[in-house]
Structures are given as structure tokens and as C-alpha cells.
Amino acid sequence: MFTPPPIARERLPALLAAMPKAELHIHIEGSLEPEVIFALAQRNGVALPYADVEALRRAYAFSDLQSFLDIYYAGASVLLHEQDFYDMARAYLAQAAMDNVAHAEVFFDPQTHTARGVSMETVVRGLHRACVDARAELGISSSLILCFLRHLSEEDAFATLEQAMPLLEHIVGVGLDSSELGHPPEKFARVFARCRQLGLRLVAHAGEEGPPAFIWSALDVLRVERIDHGVQAVHDAALMRRLAQDRIALTVCPLSNLKLRVFPELSQHNLKRLLDAGLAATVNSDDPAYFGGYINENFTQVFAAVPQLTAHDAWQLAHNSFAASFAPEGQRRAWQDRLVECFEAHARA
Numbered sequence: 001m002f003t004p005p006p007i008a009r010e011r012l013p014a015l016l017a018a019m020p021k022a023e024l025h026i027h028i029e030g031s032l033e034p035e036v037i038f039a040l041a042q043r044n045g046v047a048l049p050y051a052d053v054e055a056l057r058r059a060y061a062f063s064d065l066q067s068f069l070d071i072y073y074a075g076a077s078v079l080l081h082e083q084d085f086y087d088m089a090r091a092y093l094a095q096a097a098m099d100n101v102a103h104a105e106v107f108f109d110p111q112t113h114t115a116r117g118v119s120m121e122t123v124v125r126g127l128h129r130a131c132v133d134a135r136a137e138l139g140i141s142s143s144l145i146l147c148f149l150r151h152l153s154e155e156d157a158f159a160t161l162e163q164a165m166p167l168l169e170h171i172v173g174v175g176l177d178s179s180e181l182g183h184p185p186e187k188f189a190r191v192f193a194r195c196r197q198l199g200l201r202l203v204a205h206a207g208e209e210g211p212p213a214f215i216w217s218a219l220d221v222l223r224v225e226r227i228d229h230g231v232q233a234v235h236d237a238a239l240m241r242r243l244a245q246d247r248i249a250l251t252v253c254p255l256s257n258l259k260l261r262v263f264p265e266l267s268q269h270n271l272k273r274l275l276d277a278g279l280a281a282t283v284n285s286d287d288p289a290y291f292g293g294y295i296n297e298n299f300t301q302v303f304a305a306v307p308q309l310t311a312h313d314a315w316q317l318a319h320n321s322f323a324a325s326f327a328p329e330g331q332r333r334a335w336q337d338r339l340v341e342c343f344e345a346h347a348r349a
């Protein structure tokens with residue numbers, strides 16, 4: 001195991017920005033900046049319930065998951081054509097490449113769009129084309145994860161899977177997102193079992209606002225490979241041991257947790273505690289346009305707020321992100337080697 005050379009604390013922000021990393025928890029619809037929402041609304045002739053970009057930005061002062069989701073769905077209403085999905089994903093991937101993201105596993109919420117009459121094919125083809133072009137033009141690798149909206153029924157999730165069947169070659173896995181409270185993972189047991197049979201990789205949001213019990217059922221009932229968020233695991237010692245033992249990755253999103261008041265202050269975030277307990281935590285942006293920053297902003301702000309986080313933690317977080325990705329093993333190792341080279345170069349500089 002690589003031990004990073006000592007690096008002075010004041011040089012951490014530059015290192016955090018420069019180090020190669022994977023982003024494993026990004027909702028592509030949550031990368032829509034207010035300016036883009038207004039431009040797409042104009043292009044598509046969609047009326048928005050906000051007078052201008054500033055009014056929309058002001059509406060971002062939401063206070064919990066549900067009030068955020070209300071604005072999120074309003075923003076997504078401007079997406080109608082394949083080109084809209086392409087433009088959205090291309091903009092995110094350009095930003096991610098600037099943040100030295102080597103690989104992104106991008107969530108999308110097809111039900112948000114199919115419920116408005118936009119076809120699954122329009123959504124997936126637009127997103128996939130952006131992934132292909134970004135790889136060729138920016139050198140960033142990416143794949144797509146289809147998320148089921150947990151506030152809708154399992155029947156709706158099955159219908160969504162059915163629509164995605166002809167497009168599965170473009171989809172690496174499935175996830176579960178949207179309002180957690182009142183919608184435990186086991187509600188989707190059968191649809192996840194079916195996805196598993198189809199060879200899809202499985203992840204689920206659990207333990208963001210919801211209890212540790214939801215993390216247990218995501219692992220044992222849905223049989224997911226990663227937990228999205230998972231920060232509530234600290235309230236259950238047996239669960240912490242299980243997550244550490246099985247090296248189940250947690251895709252932690254510090255600025256999202258701050259904005260949705262999962263933690264009142266970033267300085268109280270439990271990222272360091274998760275790492276010290278041996279959990280495979282990672283840092284991600286969740287819905288960067290809404291929560292105040294992309295992945296590097298998440299890294300720099302949480303490291304600034306929690307002074308106990310060290311260069312070793314930075315390396316561990318990035319190393320975990322590659323280890324937990326669904327990319328082929330040879331590729332994961334190549335990225336981890338680049339990560340070590342980056343740390344050695346920073347120690348010499």
C-alpha cells in the first residue's frame with residue numbers, strides 16, 4: 001500500500017485539485033446551471049415559473065431534500081430533445097475534466113423525463129453521445145447509471161427498465177434516488193433482482209436522511225455494491241464494521257450534506273470519522289449546480305473545514321474512488337498509478 005510523502009497543509013488545495021479522481025455520485029440533471037436552464041427554456045419555448053436567472057438562483061435557498069427536489073424537477077422540465085441531454089452532459093464532463101476527473105459514473109433519472117413525454121431513447125442517446133465525444137475530445141472516461149425514482153412505485157420502475165432494455169449496452173448499472181424518507185430500499189427488491197440478473201451493476205442512495213436500517217436493506221435486500229451517501233452509518237456500530245469489512249464504498253457528498261442540512265456545519269462532517277473507521281469513503285458533488293460546487297470544490301471545502309483531514313486522506317479518497325468504480329480492473333489500476341505519480345510529483349515540487 002502506498003504511503004503518501006508528507007505534504008504541507010497549505011499545499012493541500014493544489015494537490016486536491018490536481019490529483020486524478022473518479023466521480024461516482026453526480027446526477028446529470030443536477031448539473032444544470034440556472035443560465036443553461038434559461039437558455040434551454042428559450043430554445044425549446046418552455047415557460048419557467050421564474051422571471052429570470054437571478055430569481056431562479058434565489059429559489060436555490062431550499063432547506064431540505066424535498067424543497068430541493070421541487071426546484072430540481074422544475075429545472076429538468078426544459079430538457080426535451082436529444083441535443084438538450086447531449087449539451088447538459090457535455091457541459092458537466094468538460095467541468096469534470098477541468099477538475100481532473102479521470103472517470104465519471106453519471107446518474108440520470110429517466111422517469112423525470114419519460115413522465116413528460118420524452119422517450120428513453122432520446123435521453124440515453126443524447127447522454128451517451130456526450131460520453132463518447134468527451135472521451136475523444138477531453139480524454140475523460142464516463143459511463144451511465146440509470147436511477148429509479150424511489151417516490152414512484154416499483155411497477156413504474158419495472159416499466160422504466162422495460163423501456164431501457166434496447167439501450168442497455170449504454171448503461172453500466174442502476175441506482176435508486178429521490179426522496180428517501182418513507183421509501184425504504186426493499187420497496188424495489190424485485191426490480192433490483194431483475195437488474196442483477198441482467199448483469200447490471202447495482203448502487204442505491206441510503207443513509208442520507210434515512211436511518212442505518214436503509215443501508216442494511218440496500219446491502220442485504222437489494223444487494224448493491226456501493227452506498228450513495230451512507231453518512232448515517234455512524235449511528236450503527238455493527239453496520240460500520242460490515243461496511244469496513246466488505247469495503248463497501250460510500251459516495252459521500254459534503255456540500256450536498258451541508259446544503260440539505262444533514263450536517264449543520266461542514267466542520268461537523270463525519271468524512272474523517274468514516275475514513276478512520278476503515279470505510280471506503282469517496283468525495284463527490286451530487287447535484288453540483290444546486291449545492292454550491294463541483295467535485296474539486298467539495299474536496300477543498302471539506303478539507304478546509306475539517307483540519308484533521310490529511311494528504312494521506314486525500315490519496316485514500318481518490319484511491320477509493322477508482323477502486324469502487326465499475327471500470328475494468330486494468331484501467332482502475334492505471335488510474336491509481338497516475339494518482340501515486342501525482343502525489344510523488346507534489347512531494348518533490
Ligand SMILES: [Zn+2]
Pocket residue numbers: 025027177205228286287
Ligand atoms: Zn444523490
